[in-house]
Amino acid sequence: MSDINALENISTQVRRDILRMVHKVNSGHPGGSLGCVEFFVSLYFNIMDTKIPFEMNGTHEDLFFLSNGHISPVFYSVLARKGYFPVEELNTFRLIDSRLQGHPTTHEGLPGIRVASGSLGQGLSVAIGAAQAKKLNNDPKTVFVLMGDGELQEGQNWEALMYAAAKGVDNIIATVDLNGKQIDGSTDEVLHMGDIAQKFKAFGWEVLSIKEGNSIERILETLTEAKSKLGQQKPIAILMETEMGNGVDFMMHTHAWHGKAPNDEQLENALAQNEETLGDY
Numbered sequence: 001m002s003d004i005n006a007l008e009n010i011s012t013q014v015r016r017d018i019l020r021m022v023h024k025v026n027s028g029h030p031g032g033s034l035g036c037v038e039f040f041v042s043l044y045f046n047i048m049d050t051k052i053p054f055e056m057n058g059t060h061e062d063l064f065f066l067s068n069g070h071i072s073p074v075f076y077s078v079l080a081r082k083g084y085f086p087v088e089e090l091n092t093f094r095l096i097d098s099r100l101q102g103h104p105t106t107h108e109g110l111p112g113i114r115v116a117s118g119s120l121g122q123g124l125s126v127a128i129g130a131a132q133a134k135k136l137n138n139d140p141k142t143v144f145v146l147m148g149d150g151e152l153q154e155g156q157n158w159e160a161l162m163y164a165a166a167k168g169v170d171n172i173i174a175t176v177d178l179n180g181k182q183i184d185g186s187t188d189e190v191l192h193m194g195d196i197a198q199k200f201k202a203f204g205w206e207v208l209s210i211k212e213g214n215s216i217e218r219i220l221e222t223l224t225e226a227k228s229k230l231g232q233q234k235p236i237a238i239l240m241e242t243e244m245g246n247g248v249d250f251m252m253h254t255h256a257w258h259g260k261a262p263n264d265e266q267l268e269n270a271l272a273q274n275e276e277t278l279g280d281y
Contacts (some may be wrong), residue, residue, distance in 0.1 A: 007216050008264060009277040010081060011041045015247045017077035019270050021093040022261040028094060028102060031257035032148065033074035035179050035214070035242040040078040042219040043144060047227075054111035056161050062141045063130055065115055067123020068148035068177070069103040070259070076100050079112040087281045096152075121154025123147060124174055128164045128235075131172040143172045150182030153191045158203070164235040165204025173226045173236045174205075178213070179244040181255035184208060198237055206234045214241035247274055 014037050022028030044050070055061075062170040066075050073093065077132055080087045085099075092098035099108040103118030115126050127145035134141060151157065156177045164172065176196070176213025184190050193199070206229055212218040221238070225235045244258070248270040 004028075005218055007038075007045055009042050010045060011037045012247075013276065013278040013280075014041060014074060014077045014081060015274045016271055016276060017081075017090055018073040019248070019262060019267055019274075020031050020280065021073050021090055023264075023267045024091070024259045028073055028261055029070040029259045030073065030248075030261065031181070031244040031251060031255070031259070032068065032071040032166050032177065032179065034251065035246045035249060036071060036074050036146065036177055037246065038214050038216045039146070039175065039177075039219055039240065039242075040074050042216050042223065044078050044082050046220060046262070047223045048108040048144065049141065050082075052111075054084055056114065058114065058130070058141075059137070059141055060141060062113065063127075063134075063143045065123050065127040065130070065143070065145045066104060067127075067145055067152050067219065068120060069116070069118030069123075071148075072100070072102060072104050072118075075104060075112075079110075081278065084111040084227045087279075090281045092188045102201075111227050120148070120151040121156040124157055124160040124164075127167075127174065128160055130171055131169050131244070132167070134171055141171075142227065145172065147174065147176050148182070149176055149178045149180065149193075149196070150187050152176065152189065152193055152196065154186075161200065161203040161205060161235075168233045169235050170231050170233050173223070173230070173238065175238040178239055178241045181258065182246045183258045185255055200237045200239075204234065205237045208236065208238045210238060210240040213240035214246045222255070240280060249273065 018033045022030045051061045091163045093100045099110040104113045131143040212223045249258040
């Protein structure tokens with residue numbers, strides 16, 4: 001799918017899904033989920049070559065790993081809208097015995113989920129291992145991973161970054177969601193990380209940037225460019241500047257909605273800003 005309008009319509013519906021999911025159980029992480037809608041939609045509906053029905057080993061298909069697993073609402077919505085499992089199952093988000101827990105898990109066998117995530121700092125290591133496995137198996141497909149910027153405060157990421165460059169893992173594209181916010185405030189206030197682009201470059205990575213990280217057109221352009229740079233002995237990083245809570249005016253420009261659900265009135269307001277496009281579940 002390459003039509004920008006079609007991708008934008010899917011994005012609008014995904015935002016509605018996110019809002020309704022977290023509202024129903026009064027629990028979840030809408031801020032980062034809303035900020036990454038366009039990325040997920042672009043990845044799953046345009047960039048990645050995936051297989052449905054889902055195959056856990058992922059042979060000869062592109063793989064995606066979500067490291068910042070707390071933004072599971074956007075992941076679940078996109079997987080359902082792509083056809084991995086019924087859209088109606090989104091109605092079970094965070095309920096007891098549901099396959100759609102607050103952080104993605106594998107024990108219930110949810111299609112599209114290859115690793116439990118949410119213990120921050122681990123996803124990049126897993127993705128690098130998967131990428132190395134593909135190289136060893138002469139599998140030409142690509143591994144994608146998404147991380148949060150606050151997550152970079154975890155030391156394991158930097159070990160993984162060093163390892164990937166040293167071992168020439170050049171079939172991986174790691175995207176960092178640079179929204180500048182985390183649960184306790186701005187990333188600069190919690191733990192300033194300096195020039196992230198220069199740090200990645202110093203660790204031997206090829207670095208691309210998306211200044212308009214909520215623009216589907218810019219995301220597609222940059223992911224396409226990143227794919228063109230694969231196979232050159234360097235891992236690829238994309239630093240993507242997004243707005244937490246994107247698409248809902250009162251959730252934007254603040255960290256307050258990192259992990260807070262909207263009440264009834266707020267949900268009505270938010271949904272009014274995102275008119276139904278594909279049908280609610």
